[in-house]
Amino acid sequence: MDAPAQSTPATKKILPLILATAIFMQMLDSTILNTSLPSIARDLKESPLNMQNAIISYVLTLAVFMPVSGFLADKFGTRTIFVSALVLFTIGSVLCALSPSLSYLLIARVVQGLGGALMTPVGRLALIKTFDKNEVLRAMNFAIVPGLIGPVLGPLVGGYLVDYFSWHWIFLINIPIGIAGVLLGLRYMPNYTSPVIDFDLKGFLIFAAASLALCIALETLGHAANLTPVLLIFILGFLLLYFYYRHARIDNNPLFPLNLFQIRTFRVGILGNLATRLGISSVPLLVPLMIQLAFKQTAVTSGWIVAPMALTAMFGKSFVIRILNRLGYRRTLMANTMIIGVIIILLGVPTTQNSIYVFVPLLALLGFFNSIQFTAMNTISIADLRVSMTSSGNSLVSVNQQLAVGFGTAFGLLVLHLFEQDNGDLHPAFRHTFWVVGALTVVSGFVFRRLHIRDGENMHSETPPEAPETD
Numbered sequence: 001m002d003a004p005a006q007s008t009p010a011t012k013k014i015l016p017l018i019l020a021t022a023i024f025m026q027m028l029d030s031t032i033l034n035t036s037l038p039s040i041a042r043d044l045k046e047s048p049l050n051m052q053n054a055i056i057s058y059v060l061t062l063a064v065f066m067p068v069s070g071f072l073a074d075k076f077g078t079r080t081i082f083v084s085a086l087v088l089f090t091i092g093s094v095l096c097a098l099s100p101s102l103s104y105l106l107i108a109r110v111v112q113g114l115g116g117a118l119m120t121p122v123g124r125l126a127l128i129k130t131f132d133k134n135e136v137l138r139a140m141n142f143a144i145v146p147g148l149i150g151p152v153l154g155p156l157v158g159g160y161l162v163d164y165f166s167w168h169w170i171f172l173i174n175i176p177i178g179i180a181g182v183l184l185g186l187r188y189m190p191n192y193t194s195p196v197i198d199f200d201l202k203g204f205l206i207f208a209a210a211s212l213a214l215c216i217a218l219e220t221l222g223h224a225a226n227l228t229p230v231l232l233i234f235i236l237g238f239l240l241l242y243f244y245y246r247h248a249r250i251d252n253n254p255l256f257p258l259n260l261f262q263i264r265t266f267r268v269g270i271l272g273n274l275a276t277r278l279g280i281s282s283v284p285l286l287v288p289l290m291i292q293l294a295f296k297q298t299a300v301t302s303g304w305i306v307a308p309m310a311l312t313a314m315f316g317k318s319f320v321i322r323i324l325n326r327l328g329y330r331r332t333l334m335a336n337t338m339i340i341g342v343i344i345i346l347l348g349v350p351t352t353q354n355s356i357y358v359f360v361p362l363l364a365l366l367g368f369f370n371s372i373q374f375t376a377m378n379t380i381s382i383a384d385l386r387v388s389m390t391s392s393g394n395s396l397v398s399v400n401q402q403l404a405v406g407f408g409t410a411f412g413l414l415v416l417h418l419f420e421q422d423n424g425d426l427h428p429a430f431r432h433t434f435w436v437v438g439a440l441t442v443v444s445g446f447v448f449r450r451l452h453i454r455d456g457e458n459m460h461s462e463t464p465p466e467a468p469e470t471d
Contacts, residue, residue, distance in 0.1 A: 282412020
């Protein structure tokens with residue numbers, strides 16, 4: 001490692017802010033796009049319900065290329081890769097703003113995704129390596145709080161830009177933020193490197209192909225006239241995952257070592273993230289769509305209604321450590337997941353005869369409990385990783401999150417299409433969709449029963465962490 005500034009007070013003070021810059025850009029970008037899809041669809045002459053490709057193409061690119069983040073950071077240094085990723089993300093934002101059609105927008109979103117695939121996991125990796133294990137939760141919490149300003153501003157800024165200017169500005173707003181992140185990164189981020197063994201190119205190609213096949217199959221399931229090709233792609237995706245498993249068993253340096261899954265907290269964290277986000281991830285897209293398409297409201301109105309969800313998420317961060325200290329990870333995650341599921345189900349109760357503002361308290365509650373959920377899931381996943389596993393484990397956690405977001409978004413829209421009626425009334429379809437994804441979220445809470453009552457204590461205690469426990 002090369003880093004005289006690795007543990008200086010200035011580095012520890014600024015590094016969470018640098019990570020927050022990356023999170024802010026990604027969160028602002030995704031939430032602005034959610035409220036702006038109907039406007040972009042009109043301009044590009046596309047159906048609003050077909051615009052999910054603009055989200056899924058980005059998420060899929062993240063999932064496919066995030067496995068490279070740990071290797072590149074180890075080889076070239078965390079600062080080098082982080083700054084390069086920010087530059088690439090900013091260039092992609094400019095290309096998105098210049099897109100004349102959906103096809104061009106999808107290509108530009110892939111460029112954005114290439115930058116996003118590296119900047120957040122590499123920033124998080126630098127933070128994990130800088131802080132002691134019992135400081136990581138507090139530092140990560142601090143990094144996420146400024147990043148949550150993105151979801152507050154996203155729906156509001158996106159609504160006003162779309163209604164009073166044009167949707168192109170929702171991407172151009174990333175330029176000054178990206179420049180600020182580059183300057184901070186060059187000045188303060190340590191350039192951690194690690195001894196690198198040859199990159200597992202074969203494993204990367206197999207895993208990337210599996211991710212691609214599964215995402216394509218899920219995304220096309222709701223539109224396919226003939227289900228046979230879609231099912232074949234699904235089967236191909238699972239076969240490729242099996243081939244990766246076979247490959248990782250015999251390779252000396254696999255992309256994601258299988259011994260990661262011998263660590264119970266990592267295994268449960270990965271599975272829990274995937275299961276719960278499958279239900280949760282569609283909500284930020286479905287709510288603005290419902291408000292604009294079913295309730296016939298403007299983008300600004302949908303932005304104001306969704307904004308409290310992010311405000312209470314920021315508020316929730318101040319309670320996470322106290323809740324985990326009192327209840328532990330197991331009880332917190334089980335109860336919290338089920339509460340989130342019930343709230344999602346309640347989003348489907350109001351009818352078009354009710355006031356549109358009945359959604360505000362529900363979304364405010366959802367933001368609070370989502371905040372607790374994501375922090376707890378992310379930290380329990382890395383709680384017992386050994387030093388040698390940090391890069392690969394961190395990369396897999398990031399990949400899993402993005403795959404879960406992509407699957408969740410595609411799944412929510414698939415359910416919406418299945419309930420869509422020919423008479424043009426979309427509201428019943430939205431109601432049934434919330435009931436389905438909410439019920440799925442409630443059931444997913446049982447995944448966290450596999451945690452032990454004292455798992456994760458080393459993430460927020462002042463005592464030295466014990467050796468990772470496996471089973």
